[in-house]
Amino acid sequence: MELSRRTVIAGAAAGVTAAAVAGTAHATGGRKPVKTLFGKLADGTKVHSWSLENGGTRMRVLSYGGIVQSLEVPDRRGRHANVSLGFDDLADYVASSPYFGALIGRYGNRIDKGRFTLDGTDHQLSVNDGENSLHGGARGFDKRVWDVEPFTAGPDVGLRMYHTSVDGEMGYPGTLRATVTYTLTRDGDWRIDYEATTDRATVVNLTSHVYWNLAGEGSGGIEDHELTIAASRYTPTDAGLIPTGELAPVAGTPFDFRRAKPIGRDIRAAHPQLITAQGFDHNWVLDKGITDRPEHVATLRDPSSGRTLRIATNEPGLQFYSGNFLDGTLTGTGGRVYRQGDGLCLETQHFPDSPNQPSFPSTVLRPGETYRTTTVHSFGS
Numbered sequence: 001m002e003l004s005r006r007t008v009i010a011g012a013a014a015g016v017t018a019a020a021v022a023g024t025a026h027a028t029g030g031r032k033p034v035k036t037l038f039g040k041l042a043d044g045t046k047v048h049s050w051s052l053e054n055g056g057t058r059m060r061v062l063s064y065g066g067i068v069q070s071l072e073v074p075d076r077r078g079r080h081a082n083v084s085l086g087f088d089d090l091a092d093y094v095a096s097s098p099y100f101g102a103l104i105g106r107y108g109n110r111i112d113k114g115r116f117t118l119d120g121t122d123h124q125l126s127v128n129d130g131e132n133s134l135h136g137g138a139r140g141f142d143k144r145v146w147d148v149e150p151f152t153a154g155p156d157v158g159l160r161m162y163h164t165s166v167d168g169e170m171g172y173p174g175t176l177r178a179t180v181t182y183t184l185t186r187d188g189d190w191r192i193d194y195e196a197t198t199d200r201a202t203v204v205n206l207t208s209h210v211y212w213n214l215a216g217e218g219s220g221g222i223e224d225h226e227l228t229i230a231a232s233r234y235t236p237t238d239a240g241l242i243p244t245g246e247l248a249p250v251a252g253t254p255f256d257f258r259r260a261k262p263i264g265r266d267i268r269a270a271h272p273q274l275i276t277a278q279g280f281d282h283n284w285v286l287d288k289g290i291t292d293r294p295e296h297v298a299t300l301r302d303p304s305s306g307r308t309l310r311i312a313t314n315e316p317g318l319q320f321y322s323g324n325f326l327d328g329t330l331t332g333t334g335g336r337v338y339r340q341g342d343g344l345c346l347e348t349q350h351f352p353d354s355p356n357q358p359s360f361p362s363t364v365l366r367p368g369e370t371y372r373t374t375t376v377h378s379f380g381s
Contacts, residue, residue: 033150033157038062038069039090045145047090054157055188057379064093065142066103066161066180068210070217070333073188073379076306081216083307085343086333094143096330099209102142103180104135106165106172107363108207109283109319109352112242116355118173118364119201125171132240135209137170141178142209155186167200174200176365189378196371203363204371205350211323211343214302214309218336222323222344223264228299229257229318231284235351236273243353243360247285255282260299263322263344279324279341283317283351290316290361294374298346306381313348313375316361321345348375 031053038049047064058072058080071084086100087093093100107125114125114133126137135142146161158181165176181193194206213222234255235243250256254266254274267279274280288295294312301308311318323345326338354360365371 031157032152033159035148035150038064041090041094041145047145048148050148050150050159052157052159052182052184054155054184055186057184057188057190059182059184059190061148061159061182062090062093063146063148063161064090065101065144066146066182067093067142068101068208071190071210073307074381076381081219081305082333083212083214083216083309085211085213085217085338087330088333092330097142098325098330099135099142100211102209103146103161103206104209104347105141105178105204105206106136106170106176107133107203107205107355108135108209108347108349109205110134110240110242112240112353112356114171116203118203118355121173123171123173130240132242133171140170141165141206146180153183156183158183158191172202174198174202174367176202176204178206180206187378189376191374191376194371194373196365197367197369198365199367201364201366203355204365205354205363206371206373207319207347207349208375209345209347211345212300212309213343214300214307215304216334218332218334218338218342221264221339221341223262223267223341224303225263225344226260226301226303227257227263227320228260229284229286229320230288230297231286231318232258233285235283235285235317237276237282237352239276241277241281241352243283243351243357245357245359250284255280255284257284257320260301267322267341277324279322281319281321281324283319283349285351286313286316286318288316290314294376297348300344300346308380309346310378310380311346311348311375312378313373315348315350315373315375317349317351319345319347319349319352321347348373 114127125133128138149160178196183191298311
């Protein structure tokens with residue numbers, strides 16, 4: 001049965017409303033976000049950073065691309081470390097970032113040859129990944145300066161970020177007005193609420209592209225991290241990493257993460273899909289499907305530090321990318337070079353190339369509808 005974007009819209013709205021009501025019941029809040037100048041773009045546009053802290057979690061977010069520049073959480077001994085890959089300066093984000101920590105839009109992941117047809121009209125998108133469009137094109141949401149509004153709500157603190165993507169930007173139809181809210185809860189959870197409206201039928205698939213290393217940024221590879229994904233199927237890809245349309249079972253393959261296992265256990269298996277992607281770079285079809293509220297779908301654990309990351313979402317897919325294309329040419333915030341497998345991404349999403357795959361859950365958004373999805377990252381040790 002085909003699932004529609006409307007299902008996500010209705011369910012996530014209920015979840016957001018419930019969270020807002022719960023937040024107003026508390027009299028005290030976390031520390032107010034602090035704004036500082038991070039740098040300037042070539043045209044003189046100022047880029048600011050916002051520092052947030054709550055429940056033992058510390059974040060630094062940039063107005064450029066909504067980038068999570070650092071995220072610090074404690075280990076089993078209470079020692080904080082930055083567990084997200086990134087850069088120290090704006091110039092590196094502009095010149096060479098592989099989407100470190102960024103907000104992704106209009107469309108997370110790949111669209112085949114940057115083309116799709118909607119309501120009988122063909123659309124050609126910006127092509128920036130071989131012959132395909134990746135993460136919104138050459139100048140997607142990750143390369144835009146967002147308007148940022150800090151807030152405190154009861155015990156929670158956060159940022160509301162706004163961007164208007166005009167009709168035709170990167171080839172997408174319709175003027176899309178996006179609002180993304182980052183919230184740090186009193187428990188130290190990082191919640192992302194995505195919202196968007198359009199004045200013309202379009203496609204949209206927003207996500208976050210944090211590279212995780214729970215042992216600490218710059219500490220080495222993530223092959224000993226243990227990962228669980230609640231998915232019995234995944235979407236195999238062709239040589240260009242575009243889904244073939246098949247929903248393949250994970251049973252008996254390296255893609256079976258239904259029980260926790262080290263990422264490195266099967267990453268070098270002689271499986272055609274691993275060879276094509278040089279590791280894991282695939283969409284898992286979550287068993288829960290589209291849900292009214294965020295449900296737990298993945299757990300990441302670093303045995304050395306004891307840190308854990310639990311992810312809940314109402315989205316139907318999860319892209320697990322094992323940092324295959326980090327090549328030793330980038331130096332991170334800790335002054336160390338990032339090499340292959342030094343970080344991993346767990347991107348909650350609709351499926352790649354959905355506009356060209358009628359059997360996949362729809363990513364179409366129409367005037368009068370509101371796109372809403374939610375993902376929650378919970379940290380432990």
